[in-house]
Amino acid sequence: MTKRPVKIIDTTLRDGSHAIHYQYSVEDVKNICKGLEESGVYAAEVGHGAGIGGSTLQYGLAKEADRDILTAAASCLKNTKLAVLLVPGLGTMDDLKAAYECGVRLVRVAVHCTELDVGMQHIKLGKELGMEVAAFFMMSHMISAEELAEQFKIAESYGVDFIYMADSSGAMVPEEITKRVKLLKEAVNVPIGVHCHNNLGLAVGNSLAAYESGADFVDTTLQGLGAGSGNTPTEATVAAFNKMQVETGCDLFKLMEAGEKYVRPLVQHSLEVTNESIILGYTGIYSSFYLPTIKTAKKFNVNPIDVLVELGKRKVVGGQEDMILDVAYELSKRKDV
Ligand SMILES: CC[C@H](O)CC(=O)C(=O)O
């Protein structure tokens, strides 16, 4: 029996940028896009880690403007679709129109898992522009599978082409992924995908479990570059799918070459599973809190694990990065008494 294929969306140039403080140069973007195009991935997502318009003081300033990296990426992509992520509020309708002008043909509208209504207009605009549009539910572990399925149905009613469950904290285990993907698949008639983080060392396993439960798309990054201890590595995932005889359309050896040559030299911190990343996954904290928490804890001379445990108790979500400072400061004052 022939197995159904899976589509790979590589987000090295978007989620991966969290791990290098948003310092991709136009040259890096071109090299990595050429590698992804030659390797045959379905789409390459490009932009600031927080999506288009994400280059801000709060989220970190990018080296290059969105317009420049998107234009550079478009010049290197032909069969691989140029994609962006848009978090409504950070990215605007005008940003989306400008991205389209640069050659972007796929937009993923990323919302907190209960807040799809804030993305309705952006989804409609993407469709009006003739783009492929996906809804991308962040921090999906924070609601039940049944609640998420309701959100998926609303996304489908907005006319999206496919829908993503993002395990933004790397908090899920294969059993949970399997249960959720099966339920989500039954809930909607559009393809679905998963975006995993490796904080508990489970990203490849979770992505394979998602495919086996019905997922049509998986997100990956070259060398596993990404927020927290990184995303699902593209190379290992394609190797695993090859062994399972699942068609990805990707050339494993070209991917390995691109990762080694153009991504490895940019890696500034180890992407291994650390005690801090385990706490991200264990307590369900947004992966992009990882590096800022380690840096802030050092500044206040407190244990990053304590800061993360407290942030986990407070159930912080994306956009609440200022809480890192609050918590580190409070813990440092407690140490003083
Ligand atoms: C701010 C966007 C965010 O980083 C999206 C994402 O990759 C995730 O939720 O994991």
Ligand SMILES: [Mn+2]
């Ligand atoms: Mn992510």
